[in-house]
Amino acid sequence: MVVRTTGPLGRRRLARAADRRFGVRLFGAVAVAALAAVPFGLLLVLVEGRWHPLRVMDAGGARRLHGTALAHPAWTSTLRFLSDWVWDPATLRTVVALLTVWLLRRRAWRLAAWAAATAVASALTGLLVKTVVERARPSLPDPVAQAPGFSFPSGHAMTATTSFAVLLLVLLPLVPRGGPRILCWCVSVLSVLGVGFTRIALGVHWFSDVVGGWLLGLAVVASTTWAFEAWRADSGRGRSTMAEGLEPELNEDAPER
Numbered sequence: 001m002v003v004r005t006t007g008p009l010g011r012r013r014l015a016r017a018a019d020r021r022f023g024v025r026l027f028g029a030v031a032v033a034a035l036a037a038v039p040f041g042l043l044l045v046l047v048e049g050r051w052h053p054l055r056v057m058d059a060g061g062a063r064r065l066h067g068t069a070l071a072h073p074a075w076t077s078t079l080r081f082l083s084d085w086v087w088d089p090a091t092l093r094t095v096v097a098l099l100t101v102w103l104l105r106r107r108a109w110r111l112a113a114w115a116a117a118t119a120v121a122s123a124l125t126g127l128l129v130k131t132v133v134e135r136a137r138p139s140l141p142d143p144v145a146q147a148p149g150f151s152f153p154s155g156h157a158m159t160a161t162t163s164f165a166v167l168l169l170v171l172l173p174l175v176p177r178g179g180p181r182i183l184c185w186c187v188s189v190l191s192v193l194g195v196g197f198t199r200i201a202l203g204v205h206w207f208s209d210v211v212g213g214w215l216l217g218l219a220v221v222a223s224t225t226w227a228f229e230a231w232r233a234d235s236g237r238g239r240s241t242m243a244e245g246l247e248p249e250l251n252e253d254a255p256e257r
Helices: 007-035 038-048 052-071 073-086 089-105 109-133 155-174 179-201 207-234
Strands: none
Touching (some): 038 109, 038 207, 052 073, 052 179, 052 207, 073 179, 089 155, 155 179, 179 207
């Protein structure tokens, strides 16, 4: 018996089958996200092995930036405001949560699932790695800031990476081409880099902690994005590009119909 894939009934069957495969792939991607980044794995080995050149680089950068922070209190206060409020993980996760609710209201179910899964995977994976590695935070004289918990990877850096990636990949279809999209990319990249800088300058993370957070965040986004792109292919939609966002149809009335 040959099952037709044309017509409304055939398209619905194709969509249901694609949805099932999308769910399996999405949860599978979340499970392997921490293992997907080879650069992160190499950095983790160096951190765990206390590789001397890496320790020298971390310590040297911490001392220099700590001296600058002590010498410029106003500058330090600005960094603390950015780190503790504007780029705080709670702030960024709240923004992603609100975005997810908005996507549900627009009936972009699968895009909402991707955004939520990416945020949750980021939080859980970062917490797991911190617990396993148990790296101590920098201990500096006259500290200008304090942070609880372990140091590697930087939760701020990882959350910023995944959160701004989610915002970009979801909202780009709604942004006019050209200058506005370039501006969105610039703001996102500078924000992610700025988060890392504030954590090192405030003396609560080593440089390698921040790099580890960036790499692990990229691994999570890459894994969940692969699952979403696989769903688009299975459902008969063309693959999207980074420049167009994950779902170019988002500006339509029913983007996932």
